[in-house]
Amino acid sequence: MKAILKTERxxxxxxxxxxxxxxxxxxxxxxxxALIGPSGCGKSTLLRTMNRLHEETAGASVQGxxxxxxxxxxxxxxDPVAIRRRIGMVFQKPNPFPSMSIFDNTIxxxxxxxxxxxxxxxxxxxxxxxxxxxxxEVKDKLKEPSTSLSGGQQQRLCIARALAIEPPVLLMDEPTxxxxxxxxxxxxxxxxxxxxxxxxxxxxxxxxxxxxISDSTGFMYLGELVESDKTSKIFTNPHDExxxxxxxxxxx
Amino acid sequence: MSVIQLNxxxxxxxxxxxxxxxxxxxxAFFAVIPLLFVFYYVMSKALPHINLxxxxxxxxxxxxxGGGMGNAVMGTMKLLGIASIVxxxxxxxxxxxxxxxxKSKTANAVRFFTDLFTSVPSIIIGxxxxxxxxxxxxxxxxxxxxxxxxxxxxxxxxRSTEEILKLTPIHIREAGLALGLSRRKVIIQIVxxxxxxxxxxxxxxxxxxxSGETAPLLFTAxxxxxxxxxxxxxxxxLPVQIFTYAVSxxxxxxxxxxxxxxxxxxFVFGVNLLxxxxxxxxxxx
Amino acid sequence: xRYVIIVARKYDVRTGDRLFQLFVASAAFxxxxxxxxxxxxxYTLSKPALEAFGFGLIFKNAWDPIQxxxxxxxxxxxxxxxxxxxVMIATPISVAAAxxxxxxxxxxxxxxxxxxxxxxxxxxxxxxxxxxxxxxxPFLRTTxxxxxxxxxxxxxxxxxxxxxxxMLAAGxxxxxxxxPTIASLTREIFETVPRSQREAALALGATRWESIKLxxxxxxxxxxxxxxxxxxxxxLGETMAVTMLIGNRxxxxxxxxxxxxTMASVLxxxxxxxxxxxxxxxxxxxxxxxxxxxxxxxxxxxxVWRSR
Numbered sequence: 001m002k003a004i005l006k007t008e009r010x011x012x013x014x015x016x017x018x019x020x021x022x023x024x025x026x027x028x029x030x031x032x033x034a035l036i037g038p039s040g041c042g043k044s045t046l047l048r049t050m051n052r053l054h055e056e057t058a059g060a061s062v063q064g065x066x067x068x069x070x071x072x073x074x075x076x077x078x079d080p081v082a083i084r085r086r087i088g089m090v091f092q093k094p095n096p097f098p099s100m101s102i103f104d105n106t107i108x109x110x111x112x113x114x115x116x117x118x119x120x121x122x123x124x125x126x127x128x129x130x131x132x133x134x135x136x137e138v139k140d141k142l143k144e145p146s147t148s149l150s151g152g153q154q155q156r157l158c159i160a161r162a163l164a165i166e167p168p169v170l171l172m173d174e175p176t177x178x179x180x181x182x183x184x185x186x187x188x189x190x191x192x193x194x195x196x197x198x199x200x201x202x203x204x205x206x207x208x209x210x211x212x213i214s215d216s217t218g219f220m221y222l223g224e225l226v227e228s229d230k231t232s233k234i235f236t237n238p239h240d241e242x243x244x245x246x247x248x249x250x251x252x
Numbered sequence: 253m254s255v256i257q258l259n260x261x262x263x264x265x266x267x268x269x270x271x272x273x274x275x276x277x278x279x280a281f282f283a284v285i286p287l288l289f290v291f292y293y294v295m296s297k298a299l300p301h302i303n304l305x306x307x308x309x310x311x312x313x314x315x316x317x318g319g320g321m322g323n324a325v326m327g328t329m330k331l332l333g334i335a336s337i338v339x340x341x342x343x344x345x346x347x348x349x350x351x352x353x354x355k356s357k358t359a360n361a362v363r364f365f366t367d368l369f370t371s372v373p374s375i376i377i378g379x380x381x382x383x384x385x386x387x388x389x390x391x392x393x394x395x396x397x398x399x400x401x402x403x404x405x406x407x408x409x410x411r412s413t414e415e416i417l418k419l420t421p422i423h424i425r426e427a428g429l430a431l432g433l434s435r436r437k438v439i440i441q442i443v444x445x446x447x448x449x450x451x452x453x454x455x456x457x458x459x460x461x462x463s464g465e466t467a468p469l470l471f472t473a474x475x476x477x478x479x480x481x482x483x484x485x486x487x488x489x490l491p492v493q494i495f496t497y498a499v500s501x502x503x504x505x506x507x508x509x510x511x512x513x514x515x516x517x518x519f520v521f522g523v524n525l526l527x528x529x530x531x532x533x534x535x536x537x
Numbered sequence: 538x539r540y541v542i543i544v545a546r547k548y549d550v551r552t553g554d555r556l557f558q559l560f561v562a563s564a565a566f567x568x569x570x571x572x573x574x575x576x577x578x579x580y581t582l583s584k585p586a587l588e589a590f591g592f593g594l595i596f597k598n599a600w601d602p603i604q605x606x607x608x609x610x611x612x613x614x615x616x617x618x619x620x621x622x623x624v625m626i627a628t629p630i631s632v633a634a635a636x637x638x639x640x641x642x643x644x645x646x647x648x649x650x651x652x653x654x655x656x657x658x659x660x661x662x663x664x665x666x667x668x669x670x671x672x673x674x675p676f677l678r679t680t681x682x683x684x685x686x687x688x689x690x691x692x693x694x695x696x697x698x699x700x701x702x703x704m705l706a707a708g709x710x711x712x713x714x715x716x717p718t719i720a721s722l723t724r725e726i727f728e729t730v731p732r733s734q735r736e737a738a739l740a741l742g743a744t745r746w747e748s749i750k751l752x753x754x755x756x757x758x759x760x761x762x763x764x765x766x767x768x769x770x771x772x773l774g775e776t777m778a779v780t781m782l783i784g785n786r787x788x789x790x791x792x793x794x795x796x797x798x799t800m801a802s803v804l805x806x807x808x809x810x811x812x813x814x815x816x817x818x819x820x821x822x823x824x825x826x827x828x829x830x831x832x833x834x835x836x837x838x839x840x841v842w843r844s845r
Contacts (some may be wrong), residue, residue: 079262079266080268081262081265082262112265114265
């Protein structure tokens, strides 16, 4: 199957610090791809090159290609703003806009794109909230501020917000690391459901989570993509010694 | 939503984006421009008339040449001296209280009102000292002026001292206690000693601020065309002299006002710059 | 083997500590006592006038030292107009400058621009007044006010003879003076908004400006309000620059070109030669100013402390 997202010789820098080294990976459509590795290995940085968020940091730069649906998003003349509409992102700490209601948060991406028709907005809001398994809990209080939700609910709101603009790829940067175990479990369930709709690339520092929910996994170490393969293979029979040491817990 | 529709809206959004960002840059520019204007004018109007006599000669009547604002310069120094003697210790003690014993509800209230105290209009402070000292005494005096400046400095020094002392990390205090030092010794010998230079810079900034205050002096020290030999008589000061000369119709006096302004601005800026350089290069913890 | 000998203290350490604590605490409470004494003293000074005219003198526009008729409405009007004018001009510029500093400025620019804005606050009021008299006022008289009269002259605010000094000049100089107050506090507020808010907006396909609007500005509004009110408080009490630029006319008029008088400026102008009831009436102006500025600052601080 043709990859929906792939990177070619991707490098990322913070000033002169080489954070991501020559990464080549491929993500198949409607699957979950997990990025694992010890702290500081560059997995979050790699994720953020995929929606051109990395370059927003002062002094940060990217070399190489990221190919989404056949086109290189780093081509000259490509507008990062337009790219980010095709790739959604969910962050580590739930970050709904505090001054906005649950409803407004959900459809803010649509409003930005200029869609004002209330009936359409309502429809998309309901659809997205249902897809992120939050609808039943908030359907009666859509106008309440987003801050009135619990941490786990806020994160599901952020997922709904990202899904509302119907991106083909959803990036998730350690989405459950700030949540309690029950919320974590719910979101993991959600991700497995979501892959029918979108392709998910998820960064996680929790190996068990990766083995639970992902189809393919990439192990990163010191900026390099050491190994990238089916999840089952990575965790039971990895090629590289470094991968083996990590997944067996020899180092964190 | 068709791709074409999105593109049109995108172009509009991009234009708005560029425009708004440009607006932000221009606003920062407009915010800063007045400073450069004031600076430029003070320098260009003062420099042709500045000379050493300014600092040690008395003002001369209109029509005569020469003269200076020596009494005003000396007066400001004396007033700041009086203000410092009263204001610095008092302010530092308040800062110690707020930083070291400042966790209770009472202390929070004290902090709130001390903060408020820093924004009482200085003319009100002048009125206060007028009623308290000038009226009963029957005359304007240098000491009243100095005390009014002290009242202005006290809450400012209190708050800046508090903020600086609070920066000492708790493990340093605990190290002192663990060595067997009493609480007050820890505060004085360790916390205060350690932050002494930073506290000093806070004091310097308060003095610089007080040096430019005019309104309270109008009701307390008033002004004096001659040297003040005693603290109990009216005393000239740089800001009040600048004010008096600025609103006068005489060109020679107006020129002197610019020179006075130059000296004041030079002093205030000098202190502020020094403090900043100190913090950026000296105090590296 | 060495032994550490513990020397018995001569006095109880606890007492020494307690005394020290008491000492600094009394310094702090005495400081507040100063504030209260301030209020009390001014109230006492103004009592004769208050007894003669009652609190209604706030609403009377009559200031006649010769006839001993006193109403302070003109000064309240002057203060309110100049202060609000200052806030209206300074707020958009200060907030935008703060947004520039926190969101756009590269590191080297940030430090220098922030420094320059802080230096605006360090210039003494009397120097602003001096500059105003000889630079701003003539400019307004020859260029600024005629321009406004030509473009916006249909509004009653911009009619009448261009004096140069007056409410417009005072309002402008106040705007310059309160810009650093509003800008630095607003910048602090912007910088406490977590980075991920801006990134969340960008990740949804927002432009840079949209990410600032969505991710920062919206949630900073209560804090910005507090900063603006703080700026207002500062403008209310500003004396010297206003005194030198307000034109010193004890009356009310609509046009911003006209001279007027504020509560602070009438005090500065008339206090030294006043006596008796006149003096007391001036003190009542001071009392009114104290109360107004006090409450404005209380409200501002409550909003800011709450939003922190």
